[in-house]
Amino acid sequence: MATAAGTTTKWSRRRSLTWRSVGRGSVPYLLVAPVVAVMGAILGYPIYSLVRISLERYGLFELIQHKGVYIGVKNFGSVLHDSVFWHTLLRTIVFAAANVGLTMVIGTLIALLLVKVSGWVRLLVTAGLVLVWSMPPVVAVQVWNWMTNSENGVLNYILTELHLGNYFQHNWYTTPFSQLTMVTTLIVWGAIPFVTITVYAALSQVPRELIEAAEIDGARSWRVFLDVTVPVITPVLLILTSLSILWDFGVFTQPYLLIGQPHITTGNYLMGIYLFEQGYVSANFGRGAAISILMLVIVAAMSVVYVRRMIRIGDVT
Amino acid sequence: MRQRVVVAAALAVALGVVAATAGASTGRTQANKLTVWLQVDAQTGWPDVVAAANQQFQQQNPGWTVDVQYQNWGDHLQKFNATIAGNNTPDVIEMGNTEMTAYMATGAFADLTSAKSQFPNSGNWLAGLAKSAMYGGKLYGVPYYAGSRVVTYRSDLFKKAGITKSPTSLAQFVADVQKVGTMEKGVKGFVPMYLPGTDWYSALDFVFDYGGSIAATHAHKWVGTLDSPSSVAGLTAFKNLFDAVSSKSAATLDEANPAPYTVYSQGLTAAILGPAWFSCCTGTKYKSVTAQFVMPSHTAGKPIPGFLGGSDLAVPAQSGNKSQAEQWIADFTSSQNEQTLQAKGNIPNATNLLANTVNARAAARSWFVPQAKHWVDVENGNILRTMLAQILTGKLSVKQAASTASANIAYTLNQS
Numbered sequence: 001m002a003t004a005a006g007t008t009t010k011w012s013r014r015r016s017l018t019w020r021s022v023g024r025g026s027v028p029y030l031l032v033a034p035v036v037a038v039m040g041a042i043l044g045y046p047i048y049s050l051v052r053i054s055l056e057r058y059g060l061f062e063l064i065q066h067k068g069v070y071i072g073v074k075n076f077g078s079v080l081h082d083s084v085f086w087h088t089l090l091r092t093i094v095f096a097a098a099n100v101g102l103t104m105v106i107g108t109l110i111a112l113l114l115v116k117v118s119g120w121v122r123l124l125v126t127a128g129l130v131l132v133w134s135m136p137p138v139v140a141v142q143v144w145n146w147m148t149n150s151e152n153g154v155l156n157y158i159l160t161e162l163h164l165g166n167y168f169q170h171n172w173y174t175t176p177f178s179q180l181t182m183v184t185t186l187i188v189w190g191a192i193p194f195v196t197i198t199v200y201a202a203l204s205q206v207p208r209e210l211i212e213a214a215e216i217d218g219a220r221s222w223r224v225f226l227d228v229t230v231p232v233i234t235p236v237l238l239i240l241t242s243l244s245i246l247w248d249f250g251v252f253t254q255p256y257l258l259i260g261q262p263h264i265t266t267g268n269y270l271m272g273i274y275l276f277e278q279g280y281v282s283a284n285f286g287r288g289a290a291i292s293i294l295m296l297v298i299v300a301a302m303s304v305v306y307v308r309r310m311i312r313i314g315d316v317t
Numbered sequence: 318m319r320q321r322v323v324v325a326a327a328l329a330v331a332l333g334v335v336a337a338t339a340g341a342s343t344g345r346t347q348a349n350k351l352t353v354w355l356q357v358d359a360q361t362g363w364p365d366v367v368a369a370a371n372q373q374f375q376q377q378n379p380g381w382t383v384d385v386q387y388q389n390w391g392d393h394l395q396k397f398n399a400t401i402a403g404n405n406t407p408d409v410i411e412m413g414n415t416e417m418t419a420y421m422a423t424g425a426f427a428d429l430t431s432a433k434s435q436f437p438n439s440g441n442w443l444a445g446l447a448k449s450a451m452y453g454g455k456l457y458g459v460p461y462y463a464g465s466r467v468v469t470y471r472s473d474l475f476k477k478a479g480i481t482k483s484p485t486s487l488a489q490f491v492a493d494v495q496k497v498g499t500m501e502k503g504v505k506g507f508v509p510m511y512l513p514g515t516d517w518y519s520a521l522d523f524v525f526d527y528g529g530s531i532a533a534t535h536a537h538k539w540v541g542t543l544d545s546p547s548s549v550a551g552l553t554a555f556k557n558l559f560d561a562v563s564s565k566s567a568a569t570l571d572e573a574n575p576a577p578y579t580v581y582s583q584g585l586t587a588a589i590l591g592p593a594w595f596s597c598c599t600g601t602k603y604k605s606v607t608a609q610f611v612m613p614s615h616t617a618g619k620p621i622p623g624f625l626g627g628s629d630l631a632v633p634a635q636s637g638n639k640s641q642a643e644q645w646i647a648d649f650t651s652s653q654n655e656q657t658l659q660a661k662g663n664i665p666n667a668t669n670l671l672a673n674t675v676n677a678r679a680a681a682r683s684w685f686v687p688q689a690k691h692w693v694d695v696e697n698g699n700i701l702r703t704m705l706a707q708i709l710t711g712k713l714s715v716k717q718a719a720s721t722a723s724a725n726i727a728y729t730l731n732q733s
Contacts, residue, residue, distance in 0.1 A: 059423075060398070060419060060420070060423040060425070061423040061424070063398060063401050063402055064401055064423055064424055064425050064634070066402075066404075145574070149575065150566045150567075150570070151506075151566075151575050151579075151580060151583075151585070152575075152583070168505075168506070169506060169564055169565075169566040170566065171566040171567075171568075171569060171570070173569065174568070174569045174706075174710065260571070260573075260574060261391060261697075261699075262515065262571040262573060262574075262699060262702055263515075263569070263571065263699065263702070264699060265698070265699050265702075265703050266698075267703070277697070277698075280395050280398070281395065281697045282694050282697065282698075283394075283398055283419075
């Protein structure tokens with residue numbers, strides 16, 4: 001009897017697998033298939049290539065021969081035993097933390113200001129932000145270079161004229177700290193518009209009646225902000241912070257161009273520059289590939305927070 | 318429906334034909350096209366020489382076109398590496414003489430030894446430049462031109478300060494420049510001599526002037542020699558000159574940003590040290606009062622040894638048009654073209670073409686970087702610039718900074 005029942009269940013299960021049901025069940029997979037195929041081609045092959053090269057000795061000689069020499073994980077070993085890598089990693093983490101922190105705080109403050117100001121001021125500020133956003137990083141670097149030039153920079157001129165000290169022929173790029181500080185001002189300036197506009201959009205979603213209710217209950221504006229506004233905009237703040245961390249960790253264009261190749265040294269490397277110098281400039285592609293895989297792992301670990309938050313938001317809606 | 322199918326089919330056939338012919342025509346052009354990579358200096362300084370060479374080449378090779386693509390010093394090697402990876406290298410490439418060794422050693426260039434006699438003046442090539450194109454006894458490049466470094470100065474200010482003769486010793490030079498500086502004290506932002514601190518081409522002139530050097534081989538290994546007593550004496554002399562005549566803010570600046578001639582053209586300095594072609598860009602206001610002399614040595618009566626910068630022309634090994642590439646190089650480096658280059662402030666590639674110019678006189682004493690496969694990494698790693706910034710800002714003593722740089726150079730050059 002038990003056997004018969006078992007057979008029946010088995011049979012009915014088998015029966016449910018008709019061609020029609022298989023076809024219906026596979027529709028979602030078929031719909032996703034082209035995307036998977038394209039992603040596989042665009043991302044899969046390069047990643048496979050990257051991993052292969054990272055396990056090879058691949059310098060100028062091998063590039064000309066079009067053939068690397070397999071050396072196992074030696075490239076990874078040499079990078080992990082290189083004190084420059086660890087110093088650069090630490091410097092990049094501090095740099096990214098400072099940049100993300102400043103971007104988020106200033107961006108959010110401007111967004112809060114936008115809520116309070118009159119319509120035309122908001123329009124003016126938003127227009128200004130969009131202009132900043134639309135400026136390509138390479139152009140922004142040129143503008144910064146021009147403004148902070150020690151021989152005839154407008155920043156030095158204005159500071160001196162305002163009697164804020166003697167900045168005549170003051171060089172803003174003398175130490176790694178001052179160089180990276182200038183890069184920070186440029187990056188934060190360029191990143192604020194995205195944060196401000198997104199946070200402003202989130203702020204407009206805070207129900208007015210909740211704020212009014214809290215105010216009627218006697219809550220002060222700071223409490224209203226902490227208990228009513230912040231919980232509503234937290235998902236947006238988290239996503240913005242995660243994205244900013246990813247961007248600022250791998251930043252290349254601004255530091256490379258603003259500091260300038262003649263002044264790039266191991267003392268002011270950021271991860272993106274370290275990778276470029278080791279891989280491309282020194283034509284040590286195997287080592288470069290190993291560094292980029294290590295960076296990929298670090299960035300993937302950092303984006304776990306972002307992905308988890310995305311999934312949780314997806315579950316709620 | 319049927320009509321639509323017919324229209325679609327017709328369109329497909331038309332597209333196919335277009336694609337096929339486009340492919341064929343590109344293929345044909347590719348076969349008769351010579352791709353040449355030159356640095357932008359040729360585009361701004363001597364486009365007429367390039368045009369003359371192309372014209373001559375096309376007369377010799379009817380149906381061929383020459384595609385000259387101009388590159389920047391900063392990234393041309395990375396671009397070249399990318400073309401090697403993609404099997405799409407140019408047929409001729411201009412290389413800086415300090416960049417040649419790494420590529421010759423790894424087999425990136427075609428061997429031109431057997432074709433040497435077909436290049437004009439090949440028996441009289443400048444020794445320094447010819448050496449940079451040789452590796453393992455074989456020829457991999459053709460000298461293109463060289464440039465020495467001279468002082469470009471404001472003759473009106475020197476005259477006003479009562480200086481009538483070019484200085485013949487370093488001490489005399491410093492005294493003269495300081496005299497001009499004292500006279501122009503009232504001009505805001507004026508420095509007697511604008512010297513970008515990390516310009517290692519200028520700084521190492523002093524190292525070689527005092528008998529020092531960068532690195533030497535000892536038992537098949539490179540040894541850094543910047544910390545030797547004579548090198549340290551040279552670096553100290555450079556620091557003393559910098560402290561005496563230049564602006565403190567320039568201690569960490571390089572020769573590209575701002576270019577010394579830009580500071581000069583703004584009327585903010587009386588003298589700059591650099592390639593002879595700096596005279597190109599001294600500004601219309603000072604054009605008539607600009608003159609040049611050879612930077613004097615600390616030993617009276619001698620010129621200071623200058624970096625003999627220069628370029629070679631090489632044929633990448635992957636080029637499918639080697640004989641045409643050789644012919645174009647021969648046309649480009651003809652006596653007439655080299656003389657035109659000389660007229661524009663460069664040193665021609667052969668001794669029989671040398672005229673008595675300030676540039677040629679300065680080249681009488683010259684120095685060159687160590688011929689090591691990894692020298693290019695020393696340049697890219699900015700080891701020398703870091704050392705100079707440390708010395709001029711007072712962060713480290715000359716001896717300390719030179720020892721660190723020396724160790725770094727030895728480590729970099731001895732990599733496998």
